[in-house]
Amino acid sequence: MRTTIGYTLESIGYVVGAQGLVSFASQTFFGTEWxxxxxxxxxxxxxxxxxxxxxxALVVTGVKTRKAPDRRRAA
Structure with a gap:
């Protein structure tokens, strides 16, 4: 479950970050809305x-969550 949540947060982070970057660049350099x-x-x-x-931040959190060690121990 931890791996699934990590990949999900990471994926959402990539999309949000890319959209923010595209919006910033389009307004700053071109004066349009992309x-x-x-x-x-x-x-x-x-x-x-x-x-x-x-x-x-979402990407970093997703990577840390995905790579966090499993705390359950097999008895």
Whole structure:
């Protein structure tokens, strides 16, 4: 179960981080809206960097959860 949760958090983190990065880059460098995140929330371009940080935090948490040792011991 721990492995499944780790992979799930990691996968969600990659998607959230990528969408934050795409939204930041599109607003900052091109003045347009790319991705699907702008359809959910309307944020300033620098706030999308927080979304990127959230995605990275989810990836790190997923990797740590996935690699955590199993605490159950066979008797």
């Amino acid at each position: 991705g699907w995140l702008h359809k959910i929330v309307d944020l300033a371009s620098t706030a999308y960097l927080g979304i990127v940080a959230l995605g990275l």
